[in-house]
Amino acid sequence: MEVFDQLDRHGYGELHLSLDRATGLRAIVAIHDVRLGPALGGCRFVSYPDEPAAIIDAMRLARAMTAKAALARLPHGGGKAVIMRPEGDDFDRAALFQSFGRFVDTLGGRYLTTEDSGTSTGDIAEVRKHTRHACGFTGEAGGSGDPSPLTALGVCRGIEACVKHRLGRDSLQGLRVAVQGVGNVGGHLCRELASRGAKLVIADVHAQRCADLSEALGAEIAEVSAIHRVECDVFAPCALGGAINARSVPELRCAIVAGAANNQLESDADGQALAERGILLAPDYAINAGGLINVALEVSGYDPDRARERTLAIYDTILEICERADQVGERPDRIADAMVAEILAAAA
Numbered sequence: 001m002e003v004f005d006q007l008d009r010h011g012y013g014e015l016h017l018s019l020d021r022a023t024g025l026r027a028i029v030a031i032h033d034v035r036l037g038p039a040l041g042g043c044r045f046v047s048y049p050d051e052p053a054a055i056i057d058a059m060r061l062a063r064a065m066t067a068k069a070a071l072a073r074l075p076h077g078g079g080k081a082v083i084m085r086p087e088g089d090d091f092d093r094a095a096l097f098q099s100f101g102r103f104v105d106t107l108g109g110r111y112l113t114t115e116d117s118g119t120s121t122g123d124i125a126e127v128r129k130h131t132r133h134a135c136g137f138t139g140e141a142g143g144s145g146d147p148s149p150l151t152a153l154g155v156c157r158g159i160e161a162c163v164k165h166r167l168g169r170d171s172l173q174g175l176r177v178a179v180q181g182v183g184n185v186g187g188h189l190c191r192e193l194a195s196r197g198a199k200l201v202i203a204d205v206h207a208q209r210c211a212d213l214s215e216a217l218g219a220e221i222a223e224v225s226a227i228h229r230v231e232c233d234v235f236a237p238c239a240l241g242g243a244i245n246a247r248s249v250p251e252l253r254c255a256i257v258a259g260a261a262n263n264q265l266e267s268d269a270d271g272q273a274l275a276e277r278g279i280l281l282a283p284d285y286a287i288n289a290g291g292l293i294n295v296a297l298e299v300s301g302y303d304p305d306r307a308r309e310r311t312l313a314i315y316d317t318i319l320e321i322c323e324r325a326d327q328v329g330e331r332p333d334r335i336a337d338a339m340v341a342e343i344l345a346a347a348a
């Protein structure tokens with residue numbers, strides 16, 4: 001892999017590596033952009049097939065964080081850390097995360113770390129022993145706690161904005177929403193939608209989660225392989241990335257795609273195919289920023305009311321994206337990208 005070519009291709013930025021033989025730490029911090037403020041983004045602790053895969057993952061994710069923070073009008077740039085998980089279980093987890101904390105500290109606050117796939121608030125507590133440049137504490141510790149409820153609230157507000165724009169309706173009452181994946185965010189989203197009178201169809205590989213929500217909210221359950229084909233007003237991907245792909249787009253029977261999952265478009269061509277079918281897409285990094293807003297507010301002293309208020313504003317961001325897209329006949333995701341570029345240029 002040509003590292004500088006990759007940096008150039010992703011519009012970078014900085015890439016920092018740390019190797020600590022004593023603890024087995026192999027960590028990468030990608031800082032994509034700091035024009036709006038210190039880079040903020042989670043730390044992943046997962047197994048990678050090789051080093052290029054880990055580096056590219058960090059770079060790709062950090063770039064997405066720049067866009068997410070900019071559209072959420074946060075005073076932060078995009079960053080991401082990846083710790084390559086050592087093979088087997090024969091390592092001292094606390095020592096590893098403390099070592100990562102020392103690494104983060106050497107960056108002098110240009111990168112603020114937090115939880116992500118494979119890491120927990122306990123790991124971040126170890127990181128904090130060696131740097132103050134970490135956030136994402138439990139509610140009991142005065143922190144922002146689980147980000148999922150606010151992510152779900154933001155997604156719900158984004159759905160409301162899409163419904164207003166596309167269907168001309170101020171309410172979700174009686175609308176049918178198909179939710180793919182009812183885990184942390186999807187589950188909370190179902191509760192938000194149900195409280196606004198939406199009718200739910202849900203699917204999850206974890207059958208018990210569907211059964212519980214069906215009982216609590218009266219949601220209809222669909223097959224995992226068929227949820228995208230359900231006739232509905234809104235299809236909400238809340239499981240893995242790539243839900244909008246060459247197989248699913250021709251089968252969608254919805255007016256709007258708006259959900260929490262990151263990287264919903266498997267490829268750019270899928271975004272084009274969706275637009276050609278006249279289906280409105282809420283760009284994922286604009287609609288799912290509630291969790292980032294939540295954790296970012298820890299930096300200035302966490303206030304749950306402010307976090308909620310800022311998350312509710314996702315409605316305005318999504319509406320602005322939709323309106324601008326219509327005005328110039330462009331795809332909403334391209335408009336969102338243009339808005340990010342404008343915000344970053346203004347900051348510079």
Ligand code: NAD
Binds near residue numbers: 147151204
């Ligand atoms: P989660 O793991 O709690 O939930 C995902 C759910 O999807 C699980 O219940 C899983 O069983 C289910 N699932 C997996 N494959 C599926 C499939 N093929 N069909 C249907 N269901 C399937 O994760 P989460 O925290 O709820 O996050 C969901 C998505 O939202 C992820 O893409 C994540 O990156 C994104 N996201 C989450 C947050 C947050 O605050 N947690 C913030 C921004 C974005």
